[in-house]
Amino acid sequence: xxxxxxxxxxxxxxxxxxxxxxxxxxxxxxxxxxxxxxxxxxxxxxxxxxxxxxxxxxxxxxxxxxxxxxxxxxxxxxxxxxxxxxxxxxxxxxxxxxxxxxxxxxxxxxxxxxxxxxxxxxxxxxxxxxxxxxxxxxxxxxxxxxxxxxxxxxxxxxxxxxxxxxxxxxxxxxxxxxxxxxxxxxxxxxxxxxxxxxxxxxxxxxxxxxxxxxxxxxxxxxxxxxxxxxxxxxxxxxxxxxxxxxxxxxxxxxxxxxxxxxxxxxxxxxxxxxxxxxxxxxxxxxxxxxxxxxxxxxxxxxxxxxxxxxxxxxxxxxxxxxxxxxxxxxxxxxxxxxxxxxxxxxxxxxxxxxxxxxxxxxxxxxxxxxxxxxxxxxxxxxxxxxxxxxxxxxxxxxxxxxxxxxxxxxxxxxxxxxxxxxx
Amino acid sequence: xxxxxxxxxxxxxxxxxxxxxxxxxxxxxxxxxxxxxxxxxxxxxxxxxxxxxxxxxxxxxxxxxxxxxxxxxxxxxxxxxxxxxxxxxxxxxxxxxxxxxxxxxxxxxxxxxxxxxxxxxxxxxxxxxxxxxxxxxxxxxxxxxxxxxxxxxxxxxxxxxxxxxxxxxxxxxxxxxxxxxxxxxxxxxxxxxxxxxxxxxxxxxxxxxxxxxxxxxxxxxxxxxxxxxxxxxxxxxxxxxxxxxxxxxxxxxxxxxxxxxxxxxxxxxxxxxxxxxxxxxxxxxxxxxxxxxxxxxxxxxxxxxxxxxxxxxxxxxxxxxxxxxxxxxxxxxxxxxxxxxxxxxxxxxxxxxxxxxxxxxxxxxxxxxxxxxxxxxxxxxxxxxxxxxxxxxxxxxxxxxxxxxxxxxxxxxxxxxxxxxxx
Numbered sequence: 001x002x003x004x005x006x007x008x009x010x011x012x013x014x015x016x017x018x019x020x021x022x023x024x025x026x027x028x029x030x031x032x033x034x035x036x037x038x039x040x041x042x043x044x045x046x047x048x049x050x051x052x053x054x055x056x057x058x059x060x061x062x063x064x065x066x067x068x069x070x071x072x073x074x075x076x077x078x079x080x081x082x083x084x085x086x087x088x089x090x091x092x093x094x095x096x097x098x099x100x101x102x103x104x105x106x107x108x109x110x111x112x113x114x115x116x117x118x119x120x121x122x123x124x125x126x127x128x129x130x131x132x133x134x135x136x137x138x139x140x141x142x143x144x145x146x147x148x149x150x151x152x153x154x155x156x157x158x159x160x161x162x163x164x165x166x167x168x169x170x171x172x173x174x175x176x177x178x179x180x181x182x183x184x185x186x187x188x189x190x191x192x193x194x195x196x197x198x199x200x201x202x203x204x205x206x207x208x209x210x211x212x213x214x215x216x217x218x219x220x221x222x223x224x225x226x227x228x229x230x231x232x233x234x235x236x237x238x239x240x241x242x243x244x245x246x247x248x249x250x251x252x253x254x255x256x257x258x259x260x261x262x263x264x265x266x267x268x269x270x271x272x273x274x275x276x277x278x279x280x281x282x283x284x285x286x287x288x289x290x291x292x293x294x295x296x297x298x299x300x301x302x303x304x305x306x307x308x309x310x311x312x313x314x315x316x317x318x319x320x321x322x323x324x325x326x327x328x329x330x331x332x333x334x335x336x337x338x339x340x341x342x343x344x345x346x347x348x349x350x351x352x353x354x355x356x357x358x359x360x361x362x363x364x365x366x367x368x369x370x371x372x373x374x375x376x377x378x379x380x381x382x383x384x385x386x387x388x389x390x391x392x393x394x395x396x397x398x399x400x401x402x403x404x405x406x407x408x409x410x411x412x413x414x415x416x417x418x419x420x421x422x423x
Numbered sequence: 424x425x426x427x428x429x430x431x432x433x434x435x436x437x438x439x440x441x442x443x444x445x446x447x448x449x450x451x452x453x454x455x456x457x458x459x460x461x462x463x464x465x466x467x468x469x470x471x472x473x474x475x476x477x478x479x480x481x482x483x484x485x486x487x488x489x490x491x492x493x494x495x496x497x498x499x500x501x502x503x504x505x506x507x508x509x510x511x512x513x514x515x516x517x518x519x520x521x522x523x524x525x526x527x528x529x530x531x532x533x534x535x536x537x538x539x540x541x542x543x544x545x546x547x548x549x550x551x552x553x554x555x556x557x558x559x560x561x562x563x564x565x566x567x568x569x570x571x572x573x574x575x576x577x578x579x580x581x582x583x584x585x586x587x588x589x590x591x592x593x594x595x596x597x598x599x600x601x602x603x604x605x606x607x608x609x610x611x612x613x614x615x616x617x618x619x620x621x622x623x624x625x626x627x628x629x630x631x632x633x634x635x636x637x638x639x640x641x642x643x644x645x646x647x648x649x650x651x652x653x654x655x656x657x658x659x660x661x662x663x664x665x666x667x668x669x670x671x672x673x674x675x676x677x678x679x680x681x682x683x684x685x686x687x688x689x690x691x692x693x694x695x696x697x698x699x700x701x702x703x704x705x706x707x708x709x710x711x712x713x714x715x716x717x718x719x720x721x722x723x724x725x726x727x728x729x730x731x732x733x734x735x736x737x738x739x740x741x742x743x744x745x746x747x748x749x750x751x752x753x754x755x756x757x758x759x760x761x762x763x764x765x766x767x768x769x770x771x772x773x774x775x776x777x778x779x780x781x782x783x784x785x786x787x788x789x790x791x792x793x794x795x796x797x798x799x800x801x802x803x804x805x806x807x808x809x810x811x812x813x814x815x816x817x818x819x820x821x822x823x824x825x826x827x828x829x830x831x832x833x834x835x836x837x838x839x840x841x842x843x844x845x846x
Contacts, residue, residue, distance in 0.1 A: 011636050013459045015449030016645070019442050022464070026438030036436045037471060041445070041462035048460055048482075055478060059471075071615040072635070073626070102815055111619045131817055154819070211439075277728075283714025284707030287728045291706025294785055294818055302734040304727050305700075305710045311725040311771060315738065348734060362717055395717055 001172065003034045004060035006052055008068035008077050009151060010043040021066040021149075021156055028160060031224055032168065033179045034062055044074035053084045061144055062172055064164075067151030069134035071113040077148060078137060082121050085141055092120035094128070095135035102133060121148075127163035131155050138167045145172040180233030181224040183257040184244060188408040191219050197247050201240075208240045218260060218404065253411055260407045265293040265300075267414050275410075276348035277303035278316055278340035280331065280357040281373060286403040301348045306340070316343045330366045332357050334374050334386045341376030342384055352410065353378040356402050360395045371398050375406040377413060385409070424595065426457045427483035429475055431491035431500050432574060433466040444489040444572075444579055451583060455591065456601040456649055457485055467497035476507045484567055485595055487587075490574030492557035494536040500571060501560065505544050508564055515543040517551070518558035525556060544571075550586035554578050561590045568595045603656030604647040606680040607667060611831040614642050620670050624663075631663045640827035641683060676834055683830045688716040688723075690837050698833075699771035700726035701739055701763035703754065703780040704796060709826040724771045729763070739766045753789045755780055757797050757809045764799030765807055775833065776801040779825050783818045794821050798829040800836060808832070 005022050012019055022039045029036050037060060042052040049068075056063045068077030082089050095118035103110035117134040120126045127136030127147075132155035137148040147164045149156045169178065186194055195202065195212055198221075202210050208225040223240050227233035245252050253263050268275065277287050283305055290300045304315050309331055312318040318339045322328055329335045337355050345353025358373025359365045371391040378384040387409060391401045428445050435442055445462045452459050460483060465475045472491075479486045491500030505512050518541035526533040540557040543549045550559030550570075555578035560571040570587045572579045609617055618625065618635055621644075625633050631648040646663050650656035668675050676686050691698065700710050706728055713723045727738050732754055735741040741762045745751055752758045760778050768776025781796025782788045794814040801807040810832060814824045 010634060012446075013449055013462065014453050014634075014645070015446045015451075015459075016636070016643075018446040019462070023435075023438045023441040026436055028438075030437050036438075037466065038475070039436065039442070039462075039464035043460060045460075051482070052461070059474070072618050074634075106813060106815065108616075111615055113615055113619070131820070279707070282711075283719075283723070284702070284710035284726075284728065287707035288705075288711045291728070291730065291783075292819065292822070296706075297730055297788075300706070300728075300730055302728045302730045302738075303707075304738070305707065305714075305723075305725045307714065307720055307723055307725045314770070315725075315727070347737070360714075365720075396715065399715070 001034045001062060002060045003029050003036045003062040003064065004038045004040060004056040005029075005036060005064045005066070006049075006056060007039070007041045007066045007151075008044065008049060009041070010045075010074070012041045012067075013043050020153060021151065024153065024157060025064055025066065025160065028165065029062075029064075031179055031181050031222065032165070032173065033177075033226065034168075034173075044068060044076060046076060046080055049077070049080045050084055053081060057084075057144060062168070063144065063146050065146070065148045066156055069117065069136070069148065069150045071111075071116050071134075073113070075116065078119055078121060081137075081146060081148065085121070085139070085146070087122045087139075089119040090122055091115065091118050092126045092135050095120070095126065095133070099133050125167055127159050127167070129155055130158045130162065136163065138164060138171070140171055177226040177228060179224050179226050180230065180237060181222050182237045182241060182255060184221045184223065184241060184252055185254040185256075185258065185260070185263075186219040186221070186248060186251040187253050187260050187404060187411065189219060189248065189251045194219050194221075194248065194251070198244060201243065208236055210240070210244075220257065250412065259289075260404060260411065261289040262293045264407055264411055264414070265290060265296045267411075268299045269295055271414075273299065273352065273414075274301050274348075274350040275299055275352040275354060276301050276344045276350040277354040277356075278344040279303065279305050279355070280307060280312070280340070281360040282356045282399050282403050283307065283360075285399050286354065286356060286406060289403055289407070301350050303344055303348065303354075312336070312340065316340055316347070318343065330368070332359055332366055332368050332372060332374065334388065337374035337376035337386045338378075338384055341378035341386075345378045345380070351380050354406055354410065356406055358389070358398070358402060360398050360402075362395055370395075373398065373402045373405075375402065375409065377406070377409055379413070385413075424457045424485060425483045426452050426459045426485040426487065427461040427463060427479040428459060428487045428489070429472075429479060430462070430464045430489045430574075431467065431472060432464070433468075433497070435464045435490075436466050443576060444574065447576065447580060448487055448489065448583065451588065452485075452487075453602055453604070455588070455596060457591075457596070467491060467499065469499060469503055472499070472503045473507055476504060480507075480567060485591070486567065486569050488569070488571045489579055492540065492559070492571065492573045494534075494539050494557075496536075498539065501542055501544060504560075504569060504571065508544070508562070508569070510545050512542040513545055514538065514541050515549045515558050518543070518549065518556070522556050548590055550582050550590070552578055553581045553585065559586065561587060561594075563594055600649040600651055602647055602649050603653065603660060604645050605660045605664060605678060607644040607646065607664060607675055608677040608679075608681065608683070608686075609642040609644070609671060609674040610640075610676050610683045610827065610834065612642060612671065612674045617642050617644075617671065617674070621667060624666065631659055633663070633667075640823050643680065673835065682712075683827060683834065684712040685716045687830055687834055687837070688713060688719045690834075691722045692718055694837075696722065696775065696837075697724050697771075697773040698722055698775040698777060699724050699767045699773040700777040700779075701767040702726065702728050702778070703730060703735070703763070704783040705779045705822050705826050706730065706783075708822050709777065709779060709829060712826055712830070724773050726767055726771065726777075735759070735763065739763055739770070741766065753791070755782055755789055755791050755795060755797065757811065760797035760799035760809045761801075761807055764801035764809075768801045768803070774803050777829055777833065779829055781812070781821070781825060783821045783825075785818055793818075796821070796825045796828075798825065798832065800829070800832055802836070808836075
């Protein structure tokens with residue numbers, strides 16, 4: 001089964017945005033065993049989009065579209081596809097209800113152009129948009145399968161996972177042996193170090209296949225296999241997971257695609273633990289990550305963003321002697337990381353107190369280089385740990401890696417405590 | 424002049440990498456006044472690459488290739504292009520010398536396949552690779568212009584800037600006028616509302632053209648024009664900007680592509696103002712956004728993430744009577760937003776104190792619905808403002824919109840204060 005991805009949007013052709021949707025869909029289709037042979041980007045233009053669809057019809061069985069479903073005049077993916085397929089558009093009642101409800105609940109007037117987002121191809125399966133207003137479409141015609149998805153990644157991804165993928169499995173992939181996959185998530189190790197540790201497995205891979213990739217301070221491995229049943233697949237996947245786990249026991253934190261912060265929150269909810277944080281260079285990123293997880297309210301009590309020394313002293317009782325004067329260690333130091341972690345824990349009466357202090361860059365601070373970061377973990381009735389990090393990358397990367405590093409250390413600490421003690 | 428970008432590489436079709444080369448080249452071509460009508464990605468496959476080239480010949484004047492110039496058997500961009508153009512490949516002596524020198528200097532033996540990187544189309548202008556070994560190619564035939572660039576961005580970018588761009592300017596663009604663009608950024612208004620307010624301008628657009636798009640709580644418009652000089656272009660662009668500005672004076676916050684948080688930090692740095700924040704439902708997102716801007720250290724003093732009532736009381740002195748008891752307004756209320764903003768400002772002695780308290784979801788809290796958020800802005804010696812928001816979307820979207828909303832309100836307040844008062 002061959003596929004083509006057509007991304008529609010002049011902003012892509014102007015280079016205003018990068019085509020991450022094509023990457024996401026390519027990965028997903030590969031996991032389904034569908035070979036992507038072409039990715040095409042075309043602007044918001046009727047003639048050229050029509051031409052792109054006709055070319056794709058000549059060389060692909062599955063054609064996925066992203067973008068051009070919005071409310072404005074230049075959003076025309078569905079119109080053009082309907083015209084090529086010789087069908088028409090009609091209003092999808094469920095999508096229309098949702099749009100009306102949206103404007104009603106905001107007390108705002110719905111402008112006429114918003115109706116466009118409820119348009120759907122006659123004869124198609126409408127794909128519900130869980131995170132936006134524009135409805136998607138899936139339609140089969142003459143042995144070809146067409147899937148129309150919205151452009152914003154936060155709408156496209158859930159629509160693909162929850163609507164388009166099941167439709168493809170049911171409609172297009174009936175003869176194929178389904179592919180089963182498992183995602184393994186790693187922290188505290190880089191992509192190339194991880195790949196080196198698994199090189200012989202990766203190079204000799206045939207079944208299951210092993211595909212590593214890195215994003216935002218975490219490394220993911222997808223292991224995949226074709227099998228006639230879930231049971232058969234799981235036997236193969238679990239055996240491979242065990243091999244990988246034995247090589248990287250300190251780093252494999254989840255066997256599903258969840259970020260490290262979710263793993264942490266889930267573990268702490270289960271064990272009724274609480275946490276607080278004092279953030280200097282990360283400026284709230286650590287707490288923001290933890291609170292992005294639903295259910296984090298019972299875990300993260302809160303904390304302090306302490307950019308200035310004044311706030312470190314006033315709200316977190318860091319002694320002036322650590323922060324000021326020629327012989328003080330200064331704000332970016334092991335001593336201050338320790339004081340911040342211990343004090344924020346005491347003040348909030350949480351089980352764990354986390355701290356980050358460092359130089360995010362771009363320039364030096366206190367004569368210390370960008371990328372130098374200290375992280376601390378204090379715990380009720382236990383010893384405080386502090387680590388010095390020397391991180392590479394720009395301001396954004398340093399901040400992200402610092403936040404991931406402290407979450408990694410906290411995860412390690414929680415795992416070590418899981419080992420039952422002989423009481 | 425119409426262009427197509429063809430990226431060659433199976434790794435793109437598997438989603439292992441994202442096509443940033445297409446974005447880079449699109450931006451560069453737009454700046455040269457060349458319209459990119461299509462981007463295509465094709466795998467390392469002779470038949471399909473040949474097909475892609477023939478399709479591009481039918482719809483573009485300029486065809487740029489990226490990738491497929493490496494030493495291995497599946498790097499075949501030049502072979503296929505030579506075959507389509509009816510020409511042959513020969514060794515480029517300068518490139519070959521460089522490859523030999525490279526291996527000599529490392530004391531390594533050159534393997535035969537490395538010679539492939541010195542291959543060049545007969546009749547072409549070889550494009551020197553300053554940061555790698557594979558030589559590029561530029562060739563004109565039958566009124567079409569072909570540019571072959573390497574895949575790694577750190578090789579492609581300098582080769583484009585220093586070799587391909589001058590060649591294009593000299594060979595292909597002798598008659599063309601360059602395109603000039605300006606980005607306008609808006610906050611506090613959605614894409615469709617904005618478009619409705621500008622509909623007649625957008626529909627009658629010819630020169631300059633107007634293209635709106637939305638991302639992450641902000642709306643951007645790009646206005647573009649072709650002109651023979653910078654001065655002529657700026658006259659046209661500034662006139663259009665003024666028209667747009669007059670219709671949306673409350674929303675246009677920048678005439679360059681910067682996020683709202685950068686605009687705020689820059690304004691506050693210039694006016695030597697400081698800010699602090701008390702964040703409940705946004706969990707640090709507001710402070711994280713502000714501190715993502717280099718230079719924010721003198722503006723954001725810090726603040727408190729106050730998820731629990733205990734922390735609201737202990738660190739931010741919110742009276743228990745507002746938080747607890749049947750007749751209290753509760754944590755998600757105008758009163759608490761006011762107290763949080765005023766108290767965080769007093770405690771940190773900042774010029775502005777910001778607060779966010781609300782229900783991010785997914786569920787209800789205090790019997791209040793997800794999306795209900797109160798934001799507060801306190802200011803030294805001035806009146807505190809509090810706004811009630813009813814936001815749609817999932818947890819992530821509610822948090823993002825709440826953070827953008829308070830930044831928008833702060834921006835409005837700073838702008839209003841710019842109007843010189845009669846002293």
